[in-house]
Amino acid sequence: MLIDAAVKYQTIDNFGASDAWSMDPIGKHWTEDNKTRVADLLFSREKGIGLSAWRFNVGAGSDETDRDIIRNPWRRAEAFKMSADGDYDWSKQAGQQWFLRAAKERGVNTLIAFVNSPPVWMTKNGHAQPDPSVGSTNLKPGYEPAFASFLIDVLKHFYNEGLEFQYVSPINEPTWDWNNSGQEGNRYNNDDLKRVLLEVYRQLQAAGMKTKISAADGVEITSLLDDDLFETFSGEQQYTSGANQLGTGKYREYIKCLLDDPELKEAIGHKIASHSYWSDYDKPGDDRLGTLRELLVANIARYDSDAVYWMSEYCILGADGHGRDFGMNAALRVARAIHFDLAAANAAAWQWWTAVSKEDYKDGLIYTDFNKPGDEQNILTSKILWALGNYSKFVRPGAIRIALNEADDQEACGLMGSAYIHEGDQTLTAVFVNDSQEDRSIRVSLQGMEVKDGIKVMQTYVTSDESDLSQGEDIQVQADGTLEGNIPARSVVTWYGQWRG
Known part of the structure; x- marks a missing residue:
């Protein structure tokens, strides 16, 4: 992704x-x-x-x-x-x-x-x-x-x-x-x-x-x-x-x-x-x-x-x-x-x-x-x-x-995602909707502008049967600009991070 x-x-x-x-x-x-x-x-x-x-x-x-x-x-x-x-x-x-x-x-x-x-x-x-x-x-x-x-x-x-x-x-x-x-x-x-x-x-x-x-x-x-x-x-x-x-x-x-x-x-x-x-x-x-x-x-x-x-x-x-x-x-x-x-x-x-x-x-x-x-x-x-x-x-x-590619959004089920940058606040946000009955492990590559080099960690926030927009575990951004995380079954998850301009 x-x-x-x-x-x-x-x-x-x-x-x-x-x-x-x-x-x-x-x-x-x-x-x-x-x-x-x-x-x-x-x-x-x-x-x-x-x-x-x-x-x-x-x-x-x-x-x-x-x-x-x-x-x-x-x-x-x-x-x-x-x-x-x-x-x-x-x-x-x-x-x-x-x-x-x-x-x-x-x-x-x-x-x-x-x-x-x-x-x-x-x-x-x-x-x-x-x-x-x-x-x-x-x-x-x-x-x-x-x-x-x-x-x-x-x-x-x-x-x-x-x-x-x-x-x-x-x-x-x-x-x-x-x-x-x-x-x-x-x-x-x-x-x-x-x-x-x-x-x-x-x-x-x-x-x-x-x-x-x-x-x-x-x-x-x-x-x-x-x-x-x-x-x-x-x-x-x-x-x-x-x-x-x-x-x-x-x-x-x-x-x-x-x-x-x-x-x-x-x-x-x-x-x-x-x-x-x-x-x-x-x-x-x-x-x-x-x-x-x-x-x-x-x-x-x-x-x-x-x-x-x-x-x-x-x-x-x-x-x-x-x-x-x-x-x-x-x-x-x-x-x-x-x-x-x-x-x-x-x-x-x-x-x-x-x-x-x-x-x-x-x-x-x-x-x-x-x-x-x-x-x-x-x-x-x-x-x-x-x-x-x-x-x-x-x-x-x-x-x-901004572009978020390779989510299953054409199927209107499974995993859907969209991403956003705010240059004034220097933030990157990705929101995922997992409409399936199974957890989805994803690997995401960050690309473009200073986002790749500037973001070190993404905070996660989960809404699910058990959570009400609750903060989860942080995800570390690797040196090559990739990060891996889990999107639980039947959940909406936000990844949110800041970069240094």
Whole structure:
């Protein structure tokens, strides 16, 4: 096996998660000690997994208007402004704000404000989710300037509080119809999407703000593809899921929509974001881990060879998502998805869905049985948390993915590996996912730049049935630049070393 630091791929921007929607009740009702423990597990490199990005949900106000249609209080959100003529109330979303500050205090350097629905007073039906009557989108006609102005006000407020958002995502999963969805959401056909993004960009520029736009945050990779590439993958002429079935416009081909339009390409900063839902498995005739991501890379290159790709949201969905799984089965599935997003799709960012969950579902890094004030504030960590930490704690912003050859990553099983150098920190990181039932002994040769001569020892960190990102035995680098180590069965292992420049 060869790690070649002279062969470089994408620069890593961040690893993150979102605060929707659990962090608000937790931040409001939990003790300082318990909130601090959760924050440390998520954001601290010393006590947790050291996330480097945090997605803050800017709520639409469903907590006041939609209690009859969004019955789960942990899926509703407050809003900072509840009417066109009303004042802003910055005491809202207080629990989320606690964790936003906690993230910043622990060194998280990428803050992202994301929106599921415009504020309820800007929607056609007065709710934070559409219904079949609203047409292509629930945003009122001509309300793009008001929506953008609201977002600018939110960004300015937090900037003045010392919490600068590096990105804003005005639209989340525009593909889905969101009718009677049980949570905040909104659809936008491609024309709706363009109007919103261009208006937000115009107002950001006018305000002299450095915040960049993240888009399109499509629900799955297949929704991004050009029709001909989607047909190559699926055998169907075009993507027809979600709102595409409503007859209210086009809700697909987001790469072409955003990167083939000079104005939009500039507005989104030559970066395209998507979610990896339903893209985390292979089965005969449906190679989602490998082929789908190869088509994604080829599709982006059609329009902008310099465009950056972010994987901005993921958890295990569908029938496989039901039931909490604290063990390695779910963790290995997630680790495979991370590996292929980074090594096949060239993702520069990888962001989990909801950081803390109370549900009986595979959607949390951390779980709790807390539901309402007075309940026990228990904190249950999953192996998914620690497996993500094998990447997020060590592959830091600014690291560059480099060549790691001769792992079995084409088989989507067995041993998968990826490697990264951070020239500023002078570190080399390799992350291995052993999805097999047998230990794998490997011999690695280091090559390229000063890495070969400068690294003397690699520390090892293991997540397995027995270990939670636990430090193992150091591996000595031989004089010829080789090292040998063991990757235990059903584990995620990080090798981490520093060199002298």
